[in-house]
Amino acid sequence: MAMIEVRDVRKIYTVGEQKIHALAGVSLDIDKGEYVSIIGPSGSGKSTMMQLLGCLDTPTEGSIILDGMDVSRANSNTLSWVRNQKIGFVFQNFNLLAKLNVYENVELPLIYANMPGRERRKRTLEAIEAVGLMERINNRPNQLSGGQSQRVAIARALVNRPKIILADEPTGALDTQTGETILQLFREVSRRGNTVALVTHDPDIAMETPRRIELRDGKLVSAQESHYHRFKQAAQAEAAAEEPQPVSIVEQALRGDMNNGGNP
Amino acid sequence: MRFLLGIFQGFKEIWAHKFRSILTMLGIILGVASLMAMFAMTAGIANGTREFIVAIGGVEKVEVRDSEPPPSQESIAEISPGRTYQDAVALRTSPLIAAVSPTVDLSGARLTRLNMSSRPTIIGAEYPFLEVENHEIELGRFISDMDMEMGNRVVVLGRNIVDELWTEPNTDPVGQFVKINGYTFKVVGVFKRYVRARDERMKNKAPSPLAMAATNRGVTPSAQPILRGPNDTAGLPGGSGIERMQPTISGAGAEGSTGSSGGGLGGQGGGQRRRPRGEGGPSGGPRFAGTNSPAGTNTIAGGPGSSDPAQAERRARWRQQRQQQGEGGQSGAGFTPGGPGLPPTAGQQGGANRQRGPGGEGEQGGPGGSARQREMAGATPTSTTTTTSGGGQRSGDPSRDARRANRGDPFRFKNTAVVIPLSTMQQIFKSVKPNATNSSINEGQDNKLTRLTARVNSFETFEDTLAQMRTILLLTHRGIEDFTFDTRLEQFDRMESSMAAVRMSGGIIAGISLLVGGLGITNIMLASISERVREIGIRRAVGARGIDIFLQILIEGIVLSFMGGLLGLAAGVGLVSFLEFIVTLDNAPVIEASSIIVSLTYAIIVGIFAGFYPAYKAAQLSPLQALRYE
Numbered sequence: 001m002a003m004i005e006v007r008d009v010r011k012i013y014t015v016g017e018q019k020i021h022a023l024a025g026v027s028l029d030i031d032k033g034e035y036v037s038i039i040g041p042s043g044s045g046k047s048t049m050m051q052l053l054g055c056l057d058t059p060t061e062g063s064i065i066l067d068g069m070d071v072s073r074a075n076s077n078t079l080s081w082v083r084n085q086k087i088g089f090v091f092q093n094f095n096l097l098a099k100l101n102v103y104e105n106v107e108l109p110l111i112y113a114n115m116p117g118r119e120r121r122k123r124t125l126e127a128i129e130a131v132g133l134m135e136r137i138n139n140r141p142n143q144l145s146g147g148q149s150q151r152v153a154i155a156r157a158l159v160n161r162p163k164i165i166l167a168d169e170p171t172g173a174l175d176t177q178t179g180e181t182i183l184q185l186f187r188e189v190s191r192r193g194n195t196v197a198l199v200t201h202d203p204d205i206a207m208e209t210p211r212r213i214e215l216r217d218g219k220l221v222s223a224q225e226s227h228y229h230r231f232k233q234a235a236q237a238e239a240a241a242e243e244p245q246p247v248s249i250v251e252q253a254l255r256g257d258m259n260n261g262g263n264p
Numbered sequence: 265m266r267f268l269l270g271i272f273q274g275f276k277e278i279w280a281h282k283f284r285s286i287l288t289m290l291g292i293i294l295g296v297a298s299l300m301a302m303f304a305m306t307a308g309i310a311n312g313t314r315e316f317i318v319a320i321g322g323v324e325k326v327e328v329r330d331s332e333p334p335p336s337q338e339s340i341a342e343i344s345p346g347r348t349y350q351d352a353v354a355l356r357t358s359p360l361i362a363a364v365s366p367t368v369d370l371s372g373a374r375l376t377r378l379n380m381s382s383r384p385t386i387i388g389a390e391y392p393f394l395e396v397e398n399h400e401i402e403l404g405r406f407i408s409d410m411d412m413e414m415g416n417r418v419v420v421l422g423r424n425i426v427d428e429l430w431t432e433p434n435t436d437p438v439g440q441f442v443k444i445n446g447y448t449f450k451v452v453g454v455f456k457r458y459v460r461a462r463d464e465r466m467k468n469k470a471p472s473p474l475a476m477a478a479t480n481r482g483v484t485p486s487a488q489p490i491l492r493g494p495n496d497t498a499g500l501p502g503g504s505g506i507e508r509m510q511p512t513i514s515g516a517g518a519e520g521s522t523g524s525s526g527g528g529l530g531g532q533g534g535g536q537r538r539r540p541r542g543e544g545g546p547s548g549g550p551r552f553a554g555t556n557s558p559a560g561t562n563t564i565a566g567g568p569g570s571s572d573p574a575q576a577e578r579r580a581r582w583r584q585q586r587q588q589q590g591e592g593g594q595s596g597a598g599f600t601p602g603g604p605g606l607p608p609t610a611g612q613q614g615g616a617n618r619q620r621g622p623g624g625e626g627e628q629g630g631p632g633g634s635a636r637q638r639e640m641a642g643a644t645p646t647s648t649t650t651t652t653s654g655g656g657q658r659s660g661d662p663s664r665d666a667r668r669a670n671r672g673d674p675f676r677f678k679n680t681a682v683v684i685p686l687s688t689m690q691q692i693f694k695s696v697k698p699n700a701t702n703s704s705i706n707e708g709q710d711n712k713l714t715r716l717t718a719r720v721n722s723f724e725t726f727e728d729t730l731a732q733m734r735t736i737l738l739l740t741h742r743g744i745e746d747f748t749f750d751t752r753l754e755q756f757d758r759m760e761s762s763m764a765a766v767r768m769s770g771g772i773i774a775g776i777s778l779l780v781g782g783l784g785i786t787n788i789m790l791a792s793i794s795e796r797v798r799e800i801g802i803r804r805a806v807g808a809r810g811i812d813i814f815l816q817i818l819i820e821g822i823v824l825s826f827m828g829g830l831l832g833l834a835a836g837v838g839l840v841s842f843l844e845f846i847v848t849l850d851n852a853p854v855i856e857a858s859s860i861i862v863s864l865t866y867a868i869i870v871g872i873f874a875g876f877y878p879a880y881k882a883a884q885l886s887p888l889q890a891l892r893y894e
């Protein structure tokens with residue numbers, strides 16, 4: 001059963017007279033427990049896609065069904081509820097509330113879920129524990145590093161135990177090293193059975209996910225193949241033509257990088 | 265729970281921007297403070313005026329005053345005898361009137377004791393004086409019927425006079441002697457010390473204006489429990505038959521028909537004043553119907569010797585009372601027909617006072633008549649004895665107290681009252697006849713009254729009562745309308761309406777300033793919202809509904825205005841204390857509980873309105889727009 005069903009989705013932004021087709025008819029399914037990356041060149045509509053999936057916006061045309069629920073025509077309160085209950089969203093720029101400390105930031109979705117205090121506290125601490133920030137619990141966002149901030153944001157995304165985790169370039173503002181620890185978290189989350197979709201520019205990251213969805217000019221290029229895949233194919237073809245050695249080196253290098261990320 | 269969190273959030277938000285919040289609240293603070301000050305001022309003025317009106321006898325009091333007769337009567341105005349004792353006698357026949365108090369004053373008399381002296385105005389009064397002027401006896405008794413009959417040289421003193429003549433505070437001078445223009449008088453009673461509610465407050469060291477709210481509501485113009493018991497009526501000296509007949513009078517009168525010369529009307533007949541009585545002859549009591557005689561004296565006043573059934577009944581009751589109380593001790597006097605009966609003892613007085621109840625604090629009228637008269641009297645040296653008032657009980661800044669005491673203390677006159685029997689006054693100080701008898705006040709040339717005051721039975725029949733009084737007085741004045749009625753009614757109405765106007769305009773001004781304060785809040789909150797668009801976006805992204813954002817902003821506005829309101833209350837209390845300090849008039853501002861509630865409620869309403877638009881705007885933001893906002 002598909003956790004996410006996207007059918008003929010179009011998103012048209014109107015700026016003055018101009019109509020921008022950010023998404024021009026996209027259909028795709030993401031199954032329960034899948035770990036997918038969304039890739040594509042800048043302006044291809046990745047973020048737009050993410051916002052629609054994350055119920056921050058609604059499509060101009062087409063339908064989006066999340067966990068059996070059509071959210072494309074839902075009203076504002078329903079969308080709020082879906083955002084709160086079914087989706088954890090991680091932003092590139094963290095989007096933490098500067099006035100609240102780590103604990104309060106993570107607690108926020110539970111407050112809007114109207115969760116009673118005791119349970120709320122338990123869950124909040126659990127989520128903070130899961131991202132390993134227990135000792136920074138009283139810090140404000142401006143007292144945290146980028147990586148720590150993103151971990152707080154992930155804890156916040158996870159705290160209400162949503163089925164779907166969405167992340168728009170979660171490592172975009174981080175250095176490679178830090179980004180790796182964040183990705184590790186996503187991997188962890190995915191392993192626990194959540195459906196995870198993340199937007200990335202980084203082919204290495206895309207390489208990590210079992211499935212890649214590529215967009216270009218608001219259209220689906222391929223739901224399975226990725227840049228990296230094609231790059232690999234091209235490389236293999238090249239290697240076949242010349243010498244096979246470098247391919248395995250590339251492959252090994254990539255694998256090794258990945259393993260490094262797995263065991264920092 | 266979410267709501268509580270919202271309030272908590274609101275406080276946090278305000279705390280995070282303390283300075284800005286204070287600035288934002290400033291409008292509310294000033295608005296609430298001025299609203300409160302306005303309420304306090306008007307409440308103070310209202311209280312002062314009410315207290316004053318009650319102090320000068322309450323709204324039920326009617327004073328008969330001289331006035332120019334109408335032009336058509338000018339040429340024959342001479343035939344009117346003016347305000348004489350006969351007026352009092354005639355007025356007492358009206359069932360609509362509870363009590364009539366004629367007085368003759370002697371101003372500038374020398375009141376001395378040992379080497380102490382004072383120059384108060386001496387009032388010659390009759391028993392109803394006590395009720396009409398709302399006097400209360402603290403020690404001893406008031407002038408009794410017997411004193412009036414006998415023209416006894418007895419005097420009842422106001423507390424301030426006692427303080428002056430007996431230097432040690434709170435003396436009991438009853439039984440001692442003073443001299444008035446050389447004549448020796450026995451002190452038989454002392455009036456209560458009349459203290460304004462606010463002085464009481466100061467005495468009790470309750471400086472918090474908040475605490476005053478409760479204490480200051482006791483004085484209302486109608487708060488005069490009316491006890492019209494046996495003390496009500498007073499006979500004239502010589503049993504000249506003033507009939508204060510009440511329906512309750514029964515055969516009991518027979519027992520007490522002890523007039524000095526038992527002729528005339530029996531006790532029984534006195535009860536039915538409306539029914540023409542054949543018996544009793546010329547002393548058959550007042551008869552107005554069909555009486556055309558302009559010289560109404562004969563028909564109105566009972567002739568000398570007619571007994572007073574009311575008095576008789578009263579005596580009977582008094583006796584009964586005394587027997588029940590087992591007081592005894594008063595010799596047989598009270599039981600002896602024609603003997604010196606009915607000294608209104610302290611016990612009796614006490615009973616009356618008790619029944620007057622707690623509202624009694626401000627019921628006293630002074631010897632002066634109207635406010636104007638009092639002020640004029642106050643200006644003369646004859647009765648300026650006030651400044652030495654009550655050594656024992658004043659506290660605080662003495663100069664301020666003195667200032668206050670000097671400036672229109674409504675109780676000044678009654679605290680300096682010196683009251684002797686009217687008959688005594690006539691005999692010793694006013695009579696033109698050297699050998700005046702008890703009934704001499706009906707004769708002679710100088711039988712004009714200084715003041716003639718009545719207390720109406722009921723407020724409902726006030727107009728009717730005035731009409732009847734006019735009819736009666738036209739008879740005694742031989743048709744000449746050379747009198748008017750001075751009532752507190754108009755004064756009271758005027759006060760009420762002007763108070764309403766002051767309240768209204770003050771309320772509008774304070775309301776506008778609160779409104780401006782509210783606009784300030786709206787403005788600042790709109791600014792703070794555009795500052796917090798991202799925050800709103802983030803909250804929406806994690807599941808906040810529009811209504812959550814709306815409530816959050818609204819609660820913030822309310823918290824802001826509520827805190828502003830509280831600070832405004834504090835500022836208002838400060839402002840009121842300041843006003844209280846500079847306003848040395850009677851009308852000290854008073855903070856009432858209602859004004860606090862109204863001000864706070866209004867502040868909160870302003871907060872709701874102020875927060876509404878920003879909250880609405882914030883809730884309308886789409887999550888994405890908000891998140892993208894730079």
Ligand SMILES: Nc1ncnc2c1ncn2[C@@H]1O[C@H](COP(=O)(O)OP(=O)(O)OP(=O)(O)O)[C@@H](O)[C@H]1O
Nearest residue numbers: 013014015020022041042043044045046047048049
């Ligand atoms: N609010 C908007 N109003 C108008 N046009 C928009 C809006 N948001 C996005 N677009 C346009 O839609 C297209 C897709 O934008 P989108 O942000 O989805 O790209 P992206 O794939 O996320 O790019 P990047 O990799 O640079 O983040 C772009 O051409 C962009 O200019």
Ligand SMILES: [Mg+2]
Nearest residue numbers: 046047048168
């Ligand atoms: Mg993007």
